[in-house]
Amino acid sequence: MRRPTLSLRVDQFEYVQLILLAVIVGVLAALGNLGFRQLIELFSWVFRELEWQALGIEKGGFHRALIPLVLLSGGVAILVLDRIFPEDVLGYGFPNFLEMVNLGTARLKRRWIFVKAAGAALSLGSGASVGREGPIAQVGGAIGSTIAQLRKLSPDRAKVLVAAGAGAGIATTFNAPIGGLMFAQEIILLGHTEIANLTLLIIATFTAVITSRAIIGNAVVFTVPEFVLRSYWEMATYALMGAALGALAAGYIRFFNATEAWFRRLNLPVWVKLEAGLAVVGVIAIWLPENLSDGYPVINRAMAGEFGIGMLAALTCAKIFASSVSLGCGAPGGSFGPTFFIGTMAGGFFQRVSAMAIPHLTGPRGSYALVGLGAFLAGTTHAPLTALFLLWEMTHSDTIALPAMIATITALVVARAIETESIDEFRLAREGKTLQIGRERLALALIPVSAVVTKNVTIVNENTSLAEVLRTAGETAQSTLPVLNSDGELAGTIVVRDLLTVIGGGQELGPLVNAFDICNVHGPTVTLDANLDEASQLMEHDGLDEIPVVERVSRRFLGLVTSRQIAQALNRVSVSLSTLATRDTNIYWATGYRVTRIGVPANAAGKTLRQLDPRARFSITVLAVQDANNPDSGFAPIAPDRPLKPGDELVVAGRSQDIRQFTHELESIQPAEAARASAQSSGSGKT
Structure with a gap:
C-alpha cells in the first residue's frame, strides 16, 4: 500500500510563498506606518511647538499673524528634500500611483518608502492642509513592490502585493483591517481581483493590524461617540444628508482638480508656487488655526458636538479651499484627511440645520458628523464599501449600518450623477487615460515590450541614397524602415506608404537626397520596459503597424515591435487562460x-x-x-x-x-x- 505524502504541487508551493510574502508585507507596512507617525510627531514638534514658541504664536493676538512663516519654513524643508530626490516629493502623487499599479508593471521606486513619508511628514508637521493616508498607502505599496522585485514576481503578482501593502498601511492607520482590505480592493485594484488574491489582501491587512496592536496597543485615531438612532423615520433625514454631501463631493472634486490645474498652468518657478500656496494656507490659519494639518483632533471635537453652526460652515469651506491650494501648489500629502474633515464638519452642519427644520426626525450631533464622514468619503472616492466598513470598525455598532448605507449610497449616486470621475481619477481622465480598462488591455499592460521585440530587422543608414532606400523598401516585408546614424542610434523612421506617396506626388527628389532627408525624426518610439498596451496605443494613434524600440537614454536602436506580435502575445495569453480555466x-x-x-x-x-x-x-x-x-x-x-x-x-x-x-x-x-x-x-x- 502506498503511503501518503505531504508534498506540495508546484502551484501550491508558490501560493504558500505568496502567503508568506503577504505576511511580510503586512508586518513591514505596519512598521512603516508607525515610523511615519513618529516622523509626523517629530516635525510637528519642530514646527508647531519649537518654532511657534520662538515666534510667540502661542501667545495669541497679533502674534498669530506669524503663522504663515511656519508654513514657509516647512516649504523650504520640502524644497530641500525635493532637491535631493527630484520628481518624487512634490504634489498629490496618488493618481500617478494608481496609474503605475493599474496601467504599468507595478514597479515602484524603493526610495519611496522613505521619501513619501518624509515629504508628507514635513507638510503635516508644518501645517499644510493635507492628509496622511495617500502617502502611507504609497509607502506600503512601495514596500510591497520592493518585496515583489526581490522575489522577481510577475507584474500581476507584484500588483497584488502593492495593493496589499497599501491596504495594510491604511488598516494600521485606522486600526481597521476590513476597511484597509476594502481600500485595497476598491481603490487600488478598482474592484478587480480574484478570490486567491483577495485572500492575500486579507492576510496582509490583518497581519498589519495585529503587528500594530502588539506594539502600541488597541489605539484609535478618532474618539467616536455612541451612535444613536431615535427612530427609523430618521432614515429620510440621512438620505437627505447623503444627497447634500454627494453634491458637495462632486463640487469638491471639480474645485480640487481645477485648483491643481491652475497651479500647473502658472508660468512660475516651482518654489514660488509652493511657497505662495503655503502662505495662503497660513493666512487662513490666522483666523482658523483648526484648519492646519489633517485636523484629526478637530474632527474628534466636532464629533463631540463642540462647534456651532457658523464654525462648522467656516471650517468646511476653509478646508475645501486650503486642501485644494495645499495639494495644488505642490505640498506632498493625500486627500483622505481633508475628506474626513470636510465630511465631519458638513455632517455636523447638516444636523444643526435639520434640527431647526425637522427636530423630531434628527438625532444627536455626533451621529450625523460620523455618518457625514463616511458619506463624503464615498462621494469623493466612489468607494462605498471602504466608507461603510471604516464606519462600522470605528463604532462596532450594528445600529449604524442602515443609516450609513443609505447616506453613503445616496451620496455616491448623486456625486456620480454630477461628476462621473472620482477625485483620484479626474486628472487621469482629462489626460485621456482611464484605469477602467478591458481585460485585453489589462493583459497587454502586463506584458513588457522586451518580451516580443524583433531584433532581426531591415534597417538603413542615414546616408543611404534614395535609390538604395527604394530598393530596400521593395525587398522587405516591413512597413517601417528604421534610419540609424553611425553610432547605431535611431535618427528617424521611413514609413513605406509615405515614401510611395512622396514619389507618386511628383516631388523633386534629386540624386543627393538620402535616407535622413526623407525620414521622420519625431516618430513614436518605445523602450524595453514599456508595456504592449502603450505600444498599441501609439500604433493606433499614428496609424502604424511597427514602432522602433530604443534605449531610454542613448536612443540606441534595439529592434521593432509590431502589431502582429502584439496580437500574437494577446492570443497566447487568452489561450493560456482558456486552457487553465478548462x-x-x-x-x-x-x-x-x-x-x-x-x-x-x-x-x-x-x-x-x-x-x-x-x-x-x-x-x-x-x-x-x-x-x-x-x-x-x-x-x-x-x-x-x-x-x-x-x-x-x-x-x-x-x-x-x-x-x-x-x-x-x-x-x-x-x-x-x-x-x-x-x-x-x-x-x-x-x-
Whole structure:
C-alpha cells in the first residue's frame, strides 16, 4: 500500500510563498506606518511647538499673524528634500500611483518608502492642509513592490502585493483591517481581483493590524461617540444628508482638480508656487488655526458636538479651499484627511440645520458628523464599501449600518450623477487615460515590450541614397524602415506608404537626397520596459503597424515591435487562460509551461515532426494538428511522418522560450529545403 505524502504541487508551493510574502508585507507596512507617525510627531514638534514658541504664536493676538512663516519654513524643508530626490516629493502623487499599479508593471521606486513619508511628514508637521493616508498607502505599496522585485514576481503578482501593502498601511492607520482590505480592493485594484488574491489582501491587512496592536496597543485615531438612532423615520433625514454631501463631493472634486490645474498652468518657478500656496494656507490659519494639518483632533471635537453652526460652515469651506491650494501648489500629502474633515464638519452642519427644520426626525450631533464622514468619503472616492466598513470598525455598532448605507449610497449616486470621475481619477481622465480598462488591455499592460521585440530587422543608414532606400523598401516585408546614424542610434523612421506617396506626388527628389532627408525624426518610439498596451496605443494613434524600440537614454536602436506580435502575445495569453480555466482537474502545468497554437508558415511546407524533432531539439511536444484543408474537422493527433501544410494549426506544449525557438525555426526554414523534404517524404512513401 502506498503511503501518503505531504508534498506540495508546484502551484501550491508558490501560493504558500505568496502567503508568506503577504505576511511580510503586512508586518513591514505596519512598521512603516508607525515610523511615519513618529516622523509626523517629530516635525510637528519642530514646527508647531519649537518654532511657534520662538515666534510667540502661542501667545495669541497679533502674534498669530506669524503663522504663515511656519508654513514657509516647512516649504523650504520640502524644497530641500525635493532637491535631493527630484520628481518624487512634490504634489498629490496618488493618481500617478494608481496609474503605475493599474496601467504599468507595478514597479515602484524603493526610495519611496522613505521619501513619501518624509515629504508628507514635513507638510503635516508644518501645517499644510493635507492628509496622511495617500502617502502611507504609497509607502506600503512601495514596500510591497520592493518585496515583489526581490522575489522577481510577475507584474500581476507584484500588483497584488502593492495593493496589499497599501491596504495594510491604511488598516494600521485606522486600526481597521476590513476597511484597509476594502481600500485595497476598491481603490487600488478598482474592484478587480480574484478570490486567491483577495485572500492575500486579507492576510496582509490583518497581519498589519495585529503587528500594530502588539506594539502600541488597541489605539484609535478618532474618539467616536455612541451612535444613536431615535427612530427609523430618521432614515429620510440621512438620505437627505447623503444627497447634500454627494453634491458637495462632486463640487469638491471639480474645485480640487481645477485648483491643481491652475497651479500647473502658472508660468512660475516651482518654489514660488509652493511657497505662495503655503502662505495662503497660513493666512487662513490666522483666523482658523483648526484648519492646519489633517485636523484629526478637530474632527474628534466636532464629533463631540463642540462647534456651532457658523464654525462648522467656516471650517468646511476653509478646508475645501486650503486642501485644494495645499495639494495644488505642490505640498506632498493625500486627500483622505481633508475628506474626513470636510465630511465631519458638513455632517455636523447638516444636523444643526435639520434640527431647526425637522427636530423630531434628527438625532444627536455626533451621529450625523460620523455618518457625514463616511458619506463624503464615498462621494469623493466612489468607494462605498471602504466608507461603510471604516464606519462600522470605528463604532462596532450594528445600529449604524442602515443609516450609513443609505447616506453613503445616496451620496455616491448623486456625486456620480454630477461628476462621473472620482477625485483620484479626474486628472487621469482629462489626460485621456482611464484605469477602467478591458481585460485585453489589462493583459497587454502586463506584458513588457522586451518580451516580443524583433531584433532581426531591415534597417538603413542615414546616408543611404534614395535609390538604395527604394530598393530596400521593395525587398522587405516591413512597413517601417528604421534610419540609424553611425553610432547605431535611431535618427528617424521611413514609413513605406509615405515614401510611395512622396514619389507618386511628383516631388523633386534629386540624386543627393538620402535616407535622413526623407525620414521622420519625431516618430513614436518605445523602450524595453514599456508595456504592449502603450505600444498599441501609439500604433493606433499614428496609424502604424511597427514602432522602433530604443534605449531610454542613448536612443540606441534595439529592434521593432509590431502589431502582429502584439496580437500574437494577446492570443497566447487568452489561450493560456482558456486552457487553465478548462483544464482537466488531474493535470497541473508546472511554472513556465503552457499550451498554445502555432500556425505553419508556407516555407515549412513538407517538413515532418520526425525531421523537425521538436521534443529533442526544443523540449516541446506537438499534441495535435488541425488540417489547413479541412479546418472544420477539428484537432487530431499528428503522425510523425505527416508532411506539414501551409496554414496547419499545431497545438504545442512546453516552456514559453522553447515554443518561441520552435516557432522561429519554422519561420526560418528555406523553401528549397522544405521542397526537398517533401519530395523525400513522397519517395519514401512510394517504396
